[in-house]
Amino acid sequence: MKIIIMERDVEEMRGIEWYIKHYLSYDIDVMNLCEPEALADAIASFLPDLLLLELELIQPPVEKMLRQLSIPIIALTGEPLFQQALKAVNIRACNLFVKPIPLDELKSSILSLPVKAASPPEEKTLRRQLYADLFLNSSALYAPNEQTFFVMECADIQENLPFYNWLIALPVFNEFVALPLQKRILCLTQTSDTAPLIKQLRLFVQEWTQSGGGDVNIALYDGEPSTLTVMYNACKKSLMRRFYTGYPHIFKTSETLHITRLDPLLTFEEQQLWIDSLDQGDVPKIKNLLYRLTNTSMPYHQEDVRIHLTSILAQIRRYMKKYHLQQHAAIETQYRELFHYILEHPVLYTIIQEFILFTQRITNYVKREQQAAVADYTELAVAFIEKNYADADLTLQTTADALNISPNYLSTMFSKKRGIPFKKFVQQYRLQLAANDLIQSTQSIASIAEAVGFVDNNYFSKVFRSHYQLTPYRYRLHHKKSHVSHSTDAAPNNAHEAVLRFGHTT
16 A cells, blocks of 8 residues: 655654554555655655645645545644635545544544455456365465465354455455455465564454454464365364454464363263252352353363253253243243353353353342242231131141141241241230130130130130230230220230231231
């Protein structure tokens, strides 16, 4: 690429030249000018692809000459005035930068210049030859000491064609021959110096990403002279390293990756470990189990890892069925998406992150459901007590059996929710019903005790006195003499009030 820089400040001109050559391309030819009178002759002899011009040097004759050119122009000025902007418009500048020049923006502007001219006949011939050599498996050898072959691959296959079109439109890409395939782009350049080439390729990837494109990996062949098919397959193999390293990277085919095997199926102990971790909602332990698969010092074989993850997914499926999560459409959809992610996604780290996020979703969902169930089972137990308090055989076991849960679970949840043990709640509930009957009825104390579930009258008197500091007889006598039959402190008006009281007093 040929560039003319016309600038009054010699130091600034040299700085722009150094930056362009250092950060833009290793094959750029620059001509520097300080006198606008020499611009026309310089253009005629140098045939530049781009003009970088300081507007303060452009007088009307030069301005008239520039309007007749089709060469891209980038204007520079130290005076942010309307007149300078108008001058930039008149010479049809594609961009205007006010000093100090933002060099990164200058670089992006150069890279986004209009599409270069059509490929010369010799380039088209070379592209046809590359297609033939690749797909017909030609025996023709390509020598890395004379040219460099590399393959570019987008993270998203849908971006392959847009990336190719963007790439060949770059003026600085004219020293490359690009061959688009369905998933990748093959490139050949007539240089064996890989250090500046790699720097330039990194720049391409960076600019593509900054322009809104996705990630790109590149594999560069640096082996012995070989056929195009062999070189392409070597680059494809190198690109598979994305599974362990992600994007964006430039791989050399000479760099080997030592892979170790992994038993893809879970042992019985590993299955139990996963079951326990899921039941306990132990996300940190789950993360540690999954992150072990991302060992970068000695990575596991890709297919082993994928099968291993599907084996883990089978344990998650058991967990989902245990809590009927597969009946929830959103969770089931996410589960199926994760399954395809494991089989198809090219980057292991991303798979692991999606796996962890899904595990967190379902364990958090189960925790929320269990917390809701605590309230539900507690209230169901209270309702069961209200209905069956008169049954002397009412126990924690019979209530748990009626609710189809374990007695230990009911005991724990009941105490947590009501703040009182199940047995004590039943006893106090019966005592308050008995206290109400002692005031409101004329039944015998023995009849009242039996009606609320006490089969032993002596035991009833003992626990009643312990709770109210009065025997049943004196309690009745005291309240009838004082005519305080409505006292809710000693005897609530109904069983429902008694239940509410138990929920807030202990």
